[in-house]
Amino acid sequence: MSNEQRVTPERSADEKRAFKRDLTEVVPHLRAFARGLCGRPDMADDLVQETLLKAWAAQDRFEPGTSMRAWTFVILRNAYLTDMRRNRFRGEYDETAAERILTAPAAQEEPIHLSDMHRALLTLPPERREALLLVGAGGFSYEEAAQICGCAVGTIKSRVGRARAALTVMIEEGSIPERSIDDPAAHRAILQELDDVASGKGISIATK
Amino acid sequence: MSAARPHRTGIPPLVRTNKEFAVGRYEWEPDVPAFVPNKRNNAEADAHLQQGSVSRQLQGRNVELVEASIMAGADGTGKPVKGKKQHTRKQGPEWASGLKQLYDSVIEEPIPDAFKDLLARLDDGKR
Numbered sequence: 640m641s642n643e644q645r646v647t648p649e650r651s652a653d654e655k656r657a658f659k660r661d662l663t664e665v666v667p668h669l670r671a672f673a674r675g676l677c678g679r680p681d682m683a684d685d686l687v688q689e690t691l692l693k694a695w696a697a698q699d700r701f702e703p704g705t706s707m708r709a710w711t712f713v714i715l716r717n718a719y720l721t722d723m724r725r726n727r728f729r730g731e732y733d734e735t736a737a738e739r740i741l742t743a744p745a746a747q748e749e750p751i752h753l754s755d756m757h758r759a760l761l762t763l764p765p766e767r768r769e770a771l772l773l774v775g776a777g778g779f780s781y782e783e784a785a786q787i788c789g790c791a792v793g794t795i796k797s798r799v800g801r802a803r804a805a806l807t808v809m810i811e812e813g814s815i816p817e818r819s820i821d822d823p824a825a826h827r828a829i830l831q832e833l834d835d836v837a838s839g840k841g842i843s844i845a846t847k
Numbered sequence: 848m849s850a851a852r853p854h855r856t857g858i859p860p861l862v863r864t865n866k867e868f869a870v871g872r873y874e875w876e877p878d879v880p881a882f883v884p885n886k887r888n889n890a891e892a893d894a895h896l897q898q899g900s901v902s903r904q905l906q907g908r909n910v911e912l913v914e915a916s917i918m919a920g921a922d923g924t925g926k927p928v929k930g931k932k933q934h935t936r937k938q939g940p941e942w943a944s945g946l947k948q949l950y951d952s953v954i955e956e957p958i959p960d961a962f963k964d965l966l967a968r969l970d971d972g973k974r
Binding site: 659662663666667668670671672674675684687688691692695753756757760771772775776777803806807810 | 942943945946947948949950951952953954955956958959961962965966969
């Protein structure tokens with residue numbers, strides 16, 4: 640692992656300003672990704688703040704010209720997994736906030752209730768949820784998502800496909816859990832998530 | 848056997864034109880154009896294969912169409928949802944747009960002051 644450490648020159652003031660500007664621009668994206676991952680707006684924002692601090696501290700490892708969004712997403716993801724290991728986030732569902740923020744516009748034809756969508760999303764296994772968030776919502780390519788998650792492109796495609804199928808079944812059949820914590824399906828998903836983290840799966844390196 | 852078709856011993860040579868060189872056609876066959884792949888299907892396949900690069904080009908700025916396509920099933924897995932094909936095509940884009948809307952609703956929120964304060968402190972050079 641020590642081979643991955645590289646000696647980079649200290650960033651100049653201009654470079655730091657540019658880094659900080661790029662970092663500021665990705666904050667909304669980080670918040671959206673974190674909200675999708677852990678479900679709670681307050682905890683998601685804590686996660687983003689933690690990510691910003693870590694990114695700033697590790698700015699020498701960021702390669703200018705590469706995607707700041709992808710780089711910071713890796714940091715956020717790893718921070719999320721670490722916090723999951725500490726049982727800090729449990730994919731809780733804040734119904735009040737979701738109702739306020741996520742309800743579809745009334746004029747939309749056959750509107751899907753976005754709080755249902757959010758609950759369904761939170762019951763997905765974490766690796767599928769993050770793949771769907773990255774590709775289906777974040778606009779990352781499969782290749783970029785694979786880099787962020789530290790896995791093969793085919794694995795990401797498979798995860799997105801399975802997540803899509805699972806959500807379709809849940810929404811079609813109305814089998815969306817009422818509460819992600821209390822519902823057995825959601826509870827199983829959370830336990831699986833913790834098992835995955837405990838086994839060391841999915842930690843990727845935020846170097847690119 | 849068709850009366851119009853000549854006897855086996857009298858099979859004429861292949862007639863090939865410049866346009867149909869690779870196809871080959873017997874004289875008695877109807878004068879039909881050479882097989883042309885379905886362009887619409889080709890376009891769909893190209894979009895399927897290239898959607899990753901398209902998505903990358905968009906850089907997350909306006910990806911609803913791409914994401915709707917991905918969520919509708921063009922995700923590169925080549926595995927349709929068993930037994931739910933018709934419903935999937937109908938439901939996929941609907942919830943896919945919901946997912947994007949859910950994500951975008953957070954992006955469009957104003958950044959809380961806590962983040963501005965934190966970024967300002969980073970500006971002070973604290974590492």
